[in-house]
Amino acid sequence: MFRSLLLMLLWSPAVMAMGPVCKSLFYVPQRVGIVDAYSSGRHVAPALNKYGIETVHVQSEKEIADPYFASTFDPSNFKTNVINSIGDIVGLVRRLIREKVELIIPGAESGVLLADELAHGVGTRGNPIETSSARRNKFDMSERLRSLGIDSVKQIKSDNWERTRIWIENHGKWPIVLKPVQGMGGNGNHVANNMKEAERAFKKLIGFRDSEGRILTEVLVQEFLGNLTYDSEYVVNTVSFMGIHVVTDVWRYHKYKVEGEGVIYSWDELLPSRGELQEKLIAYNHKVLDALEFRNGASHMEIMMTERGPILIENNARLSGASGARLTELTIGKSAVDWLVESIVGTAGFINRAKHRYKLKKEGLIVFIRTPEPGTMDSKLFDKVKSLSSFAEWVPYHKDGERVEKTVDSDTLVAEILLTNKDQEQLHRDLAQILKIQEEKGFLQY
Template sequence: MNTARSGRPVVAIVDAYSTASHLAPLFHAAGHDCLHVRSVAEPPPVFASSFRPEDFVDTVTHRGDVAETLAAIRPYAPVALLAGAEIGVELADVLSEALGVRSNGTALSAARRDKYRMMETVRSAGVPAVDQILAGDLDTLLDWYGDTDRTVVLKPVRSALNDGVSFCSTAAEVRTAFGDLVGADSALGVRNDAVLAQEYLVGAEYYVNTVSLDGRHRVCDLWKTQHLGVNGVRDLLGGSSLMASRGPEQDLLAEYAFSVLDALGIRNGPAHTELKLTPDGPRLVETGARVCGAMLPLLTRAALGESQLEWTVLAYTDPDAFEARRRTDYPLTRHAVCVNMIAPESGKLLDYPKLDELRALESFHDVLLKVRPGEELSRTVNDLTYPMLVHLVHEVEGVVTHDYMTARHLDGEGFYHVV
């Protein structure tokens, strides 16, 4: 594809990996070509396999020199530039601001990636936030933890996919988690020089997926998650259920999420916000200034007819249409659940003997295989090690709930043939 011949306006996407790999075809359908910008020459393996080069007129690779990257982008005269995956958020801020297109700017860019700064920025804006500390040494961390056992969460300052997250209930567990994290590389290839420790928030966890245009926000979809204590992990994601757009919980979550977006300067583009609803009200887990991951918007689209992906494209290509529809509630005409299957052991996967039983469920919509027969299966301990995601969709909520419970039951002895 050649933009000079097509004469179509161009949208630049920084790191169009994972779910963001589905943005370019939608921009094409809206009459735009797409330019890909790589924030690093060699993207992390977790992202690289999802890239679709045929969707782009060209790829520009950032090699550390912003002026050089801008010089390579400017001939395409992009009308918009946005982040795709998490690793592209900061570069997208720099480039979009320099190009003079819609941008979240660079003033709060670090707070949108650094989880410690994120929480402190939210707190400074008057939004209730979790108690935390950034510790580069063990003594500082243990002083914060105190003499009384309590549950806390340790995580890398910059990462994604729940990589490196540890739940600790004793000082000994805190010491071990600190030792495992400091000096190690995150899933995104970033060296952990310090550890972020936070109080453990009691309550159910939710996702609020939004798209913003000039500081005005749209809730595209809300999800309630379910977690299990399994494989040595206190809170391992087992599934997520699509919620109606309105209700006492939803209204509270949306209002809080909007205050977080405002505090972090997320004025344009998609955002994925994870919250817990505690006895004291909503509290932020983290926000990503990009589309929701794990292909969840594809399930949203199957249930609602459109998702955060479509709303993102609408905001950048037809702002008037976005604003005209922004306040409308989405109708929950079909219910949806994403089931995260959990592998109990590691080894070479020979087969999924009960996969046909999953496919036979009345609400079965799709299965996203992350590990195929013949490949190495890892014991599931984080977002990187789920063997598959099962998408369920049906008009009747009870059918989806029944099939969700059945899938959870099947995901046990005999589901994995491993040697």
């Protein structure tokens, strides 16, 4: 009913005349709408503004529920902020047409579905609306891969513990993973080692309010992929234009399992773009992007290397978060943000430039500082790492004097430290030094 109303509206001659539909696919938009320009998505508007392209912000929720997202929003980068206060998609589409928006992209994870709907409604370049949920919903994305004959994670999605328990018994292997179907930032992720832990996690997740403010009614339960040292996860970040994918950065993640909770970041290692492993990951990444009909925009894909080969953890239809883009600026000289902006302003030569594979001028990694118990932030305690020869920058997650809770997810991390060095051995010696200080609880006042 709603969709047919939308279709009627969009096909009405008046709206067609007003709208920026039917342009050449290579058009350079003069005004771009960014849905939820938070986290790393906040860097896109200022970069577009430098090219004289105006930006309009679309806020997917009346109030920005996620405190981290709210803290990264800068309305001054935008001509206007259009707030989706009552979920009136038709109204939003009309407003964006009136604003002469010619391209709509998501900034952060919370904007992915709405950006698809609005791009479809306004008629701009984007990704097919029919497969939208396979680019956001973790259950749908892996089921879509399976239906196309691509190996994917074994899983069940359920609101019923008894049904879930039977699935887990039949699966017969521990550990297993329980998580929200549309989670982000590691919120609500659990690794369970036995049925008691699984039941507790399941019951905790039902009714759990996720970071976008949704109350969960179903839990996603998956086989555990990878190894128990939590260092077999990789990331391939890409920017796509008309189905051509450019690899902007490839990473190996080293994670850490918090007792009774999920896994969190420990350190992320930037990899060269070429190598036997990279070729496998990139080939798999492109196969998955095509299966998910991901044709335009930035993507951040998490892949587990397993005995069966690479298997998708999740694809995020947006830029990678944290300081990844910054580290690539320091080590490669060009980030996914730069590539995304190029895919918007330099469309004509993009396909040719897309043959490019990046080269590392320096090695680089990001260390995520965690705490096993609550403490108080004191930035002076980080002075001791600033003299390390690989030290580049650091990003505190809290203000001085603030209480920091035990780290259980991305929101409760203490800080990020960016290291770069031409000498890989020195880089790893400096990493070891930081991990030792962390082990000795040297980064917070306790």
